[in-house]
Amino acid sequence: MSSDLYPVSRLAAVQEATAKAGIDALLLTPGPDLRYVTGYDAKPLERLTCLVVPAAGEPYMMVPRLELPAAQASPASRLGLEFVAWDETDDPYRIAAARLGRPGTVGLADRMWAMSSLRFRDVLPGAEQVLAGGVLRELRMRKSPAEVAALREAGEAIDAVHRQVPGLLRAGRTEREVARDIAEAILAAGHDTVDFVIVASGPNGASPHHEVSDRVIQAGEPVVVDIGGQLHNGYCSDSTRTYSVGEPPADFAAYYEVLRRAQDAACAAVRPGVPCESIDAAARDLIAEAGFGDHFIHRTGHGIGIETHEEPYIVTGNAEPMEPGFAFSVEPGIYLAGRHGARIEDIVVCGESGGERLNNTSRELVIV
Ligand code: ZN
Numbered sequence: 001m002s003s004d005l006y007p008v009s010r011l012a013a014v015q016e017a018t019a020k021a022g023i024d025a026l027l028l029t030p031g032p033d034l035r036y037v038t039g040y041d042a043k044p045l046e047r048l049t050c051l052v053v054p055a056a057g058e059p060y061m062m063v064p065r066l067e068l069p070a071a072q073a074s075p076a077s078r079l080g081l082e083f084v085a086w087d088e089t090d091d092p093y094r095i096a097a098a099r100l101g102r103p104g105t106v107g108l109a110d111r112m113w114a115m116s117s118l119r120f121r122d123v124l125p126g127a128e129q130v131l132a133g134g135v136l137r138e139l140r141m142r143k144s145p146a147e148v149a150a151l152r153e154a155g156e157a158i159d160a161v162h163r164q165v166p167g168l169l170r171a172g173r174t175e176r177e178v179a180r181d182i183a184e185a186i187l188a189a190g191h192d193t194v195d196f197v198i199v200a201s202g203p204n205g206a207s208p209h210h211e212v213s214d215r216v217i218q219a220g221e222p223v224v225v226d227i228g229g230q231l232h233n234g235y236c237s238d239s240t241r242t243y244s245v246g247e248p249p250a251d252f253a254a255y256y257e258v259l260r261r262a263q264d265a266a267c268a269a270v271r272p273g274v275p276c277e278s279i280d281a282a283a284r285d286l287i288a289e290a291g292f293g294d295h296f297i298h299r300t301g302h303g304i305g306i307e308t309h310e311e312p313y314i315v316t317g318n319a320e321p322m323e324p325g326f327a328f329s330v331e332p333g334i335y336l337a338g339r340h341g342a343r344i345e346d347i348v349v350c351g352e353s354g355g356e357r358l359n360n361t362s363r364e365l366v367i368v
Pocket residue numbers: 209
């Protein structure tokens with residue numbers, strides 16, 4: 001695990017941001033927030049593991065005694081943290097509360113389970129609970145060069161899978177059969193886990209989050225393939241290409257070309273200082289001008305890092321100015337209910353003067 005990716009200095013930066021936000025302590029249970037701060041990919045379990053980052057004073061981690069060896073073997077051990085091991089008959093929430101005193105506000109990991117957040121409410125009745133994400137988003141959104149390199153590696157891995165897709169798609173196979181082969185290829189390409197495999201043929205392509213079904217792919221059908229996984233280092237890939245099994249319907253080919261130009265325009269609009277929503281508008285305006293505005297039914301993109309969907313969101317209403325290090329998807333789509341659909345998705349990182357695409361397979365309609 002690269003120590004550049006999860007630098008030891010991050011904990012101090014988080015503590016400083018916590019104090020600045022007027023939060024007395026962050027409580028980070030297993031999930032992306034904990035991993036981001038410590039590098040520790042702790043299992044989410046009913047037994048409490050929780051990094052406590054007080055605005056002032058020493059951070060520590062509550063750990064079930066049986067998880068202690070795993071915590072000590074994890075990258076969190078580099079941080080010089082105290083591990084507060086608790087035994088099976090202890091109440092770790094009470095132990096944490098006793099150490100915390102009487103905080104006014106605590107920031108809970110965005111993905112904390114309700115069973116933990118409610119227990120923290122019980123033992124800290126005077127504390128207002130807010131999302132730790134309010135603090136962590138500012139850090140997580142701005143990818144370091146090491147994080148950009150990890151996302152680039154993830155992009156290359158998923159591109160290698162897309163290059164194999166034309167060999168897997170053919171009339172007569174079911175979506176599920178194709179998806180199974182793609183899932184294998186995602187792991188073989190260097191991912192640790194398969195996060196999702198969408199193989200949406202014909203009319204299923206009009207449902208953006210269709211996953212797979214037993215539908216048999218027919219000749220002459222467009223197929224939307226949206227795939228992603230997580231590398232061992234925690235960073236995620238996500239890329240969509242739309243293929244056609246044989247010659248597609250003429251109207252499909254026409255709107256696919258509109259989509260391709262819209263996706264290009266949005267990628268070209270990326271540069272520091274422009275509002276995130278302007279990237280959405282760059283794609284949406286072109287699609288609307290061509291008469292397909294009502295068929296582009298989702299935002300243009302989402303941030304990506306150690307989660308597939310994180311900030312910043314590329315959506316109308318997000319006026320946040322782009323900064324170097326923002327990494328996000330650009331994935332406009334056109335969906336004709338009952339008929340077919342298309343989406344083209346690349347991960348793009350904002351650089352000093354423009355965007356860099358981290359996915360680089362052909363965006364022309366690939367006819368297989
Ligand atoms: Zn999606």
